[in-house]
Amino acid sequence: MARRVAVVAGGHSKFGKRLDATVRELCAEAYKPIYDEGITQDRIDATVLSYAASQFTGQGAGSALIADYLGLQNKPHLRVESACATGTASLRAAYGMIASGLYDVMLVLGVEQMNRVSSATATEYMARAGDMRWEYPFGISFPAFYALMASRYISEYNLPHEVLSMISVKSHHYGAQNPKAHLPKEVSLEEAHNAVPICRPLNLYDCSLITDGAAAVVLVAEERVKEFTDRPMWIKGIGAGASQMMIQDRPSLTSIPGAKQAAKAAYEMAGLKPNDINMAEVHDCFSIAELIAYEDLGFAEPGKGREIVENKENYHDGRIPVNCDGGLKSKGHPLGATGISMTYEILKQMRGEADKPSRQIKDVQYGLVHNVGQSGQFVNIFIYERGF
Amino acid sequence: MxxxxxxxxxxxxxxxxxxxxxxxxxxxxxxxxxxxxxxxxxxxxxxxxxxxxxxxxxxxxxxxxEREAKLYSYVIVDFGPESLASKTPYVVAIGEFPSGLRLTAHITNLMAPPEVGMPLKLAFEKIDEKRVTYKWLV
Known part of the structure; x- marks a missing residue:
């Protein structure tokens, strides 16, 4: 029987256009609060670095650089890459190493530095996560993949664009209350709906941000948890899934096959159902992605995700609060940091430590993280349980 | 760069x-x-x-x-990757043939916004002396 594993601490840098820092300084910013809680380097057995896109920095051997910078130069480390799902892929790797007994205490760090190149260059780099032979030559950028899903969804379910804009309005409402957020400001439905087009049918407010930032959590084996905290958050269920590389090969564009697969596995492992989940952090790299996530996670039937939006069930006091930290849209999306940041947010919410009462979700027993790489080729879903 | x-x-x-x-x-x-x-x-x-x-x-x-297909989905790219920035806006479409096979390419002759389900025809375009690519026409 595998050992249980808990998240015992977390740290989070300010997200934003961070020209005052590069990957190493951002990682230090994320690890420092953990260090200050007493989890010093000597207590950590090994690290996993979630660092999705080294082309932005040109730095190879990233996990060596970061480990050294943080004073972990003599601790084993490795780097994981799974596009935008790198954060949870790293957590999955660390979970496996701890559950198997290889290590007891691991620091999982996620980071990305994306703003030292132009938006066009950043879009270029991310487009190369499409099939370089058959998709990239047609200029299918990262938003374009999700726009292909949006066009199909809009057509199949007769979805008005305003529903997507309502998701962005909610993201910004909560991002405005999150001191770590990249773009902490409220937007109106009108602004969101009429914004400049990026990849029609998606406009500027349907798209997440190009962000610099880092986040970190510490995972510990069951028998050692008490040494670290009396408020652990247990990993209750993990599910991973995958989808076809080329988007044209997907059987449907109104759902992400890998997300449904991952959700089923995570719920099964946790012994829980969608109705049991008290809050979710979902991968809203684009507004349409959040809508599809509601359905893939079983919070709504296919085609009915809009009801959650229109009834505001996704707000902090609603039936299924989603992304009450601002999400990728307003908090920001530093690729490698995102999955870790989502996990950090659930830890904070469970501990009642959301920054403001106006975004504190009440009594979170079970929280879910849904982290999607590229356009769904990689999906990891974690279900966490409050352990106090 | x-x-x-x-x-x-x-x-x-x-x-x-x-x-x-x-x-x-x-x-x-x-x-x-x-x-x-x-x-x-x-x-x-x-x-x-x-x-x-x-x-x-x-x-x-x-x-x-097969040459006749139906538009399965599309995107109008207004802000593109650096390498195609000078070509925006351009339209990328997935076309589905009666056999069920699909192909992804640009639609190059649209006069009105595309619609899912509209007919597409596969065609060719000479880029220069040596290179030819495929595209969709409506």
């Missing part, structure tokens, strides 16, 4: 062309689209694969003759 070069099928063809893929590109010059068929289990692929996804056997190129 990203590399500035004209995009073409098999980006960075100087680095990524194989004899199999090169044959696909040469046939495009003759305005032929090639699919591939597994020599062992017969599964067909468009665009072609050299190795069968099911049994990893070698595939052979075969001419793909």
């Amino acid at each position: 990203a590399e500035q070069k004209e995009l073409y099928l098999g980006y960075a063809t100087d680095k990524a062309v194989t004899p199999f893929f090169d044959k696909f590109l040469r046939e495009l010059e003759n305005e032929k689209i090639m699919k591939s068929k597994c020599t062992s289990c017969g599964t067909e692929y468009l665009p072609p694969r050299q190795h069968c996804q099911k049994c990893l056997s070698e595939c052979e190129l075969e001419e793909f003759t």
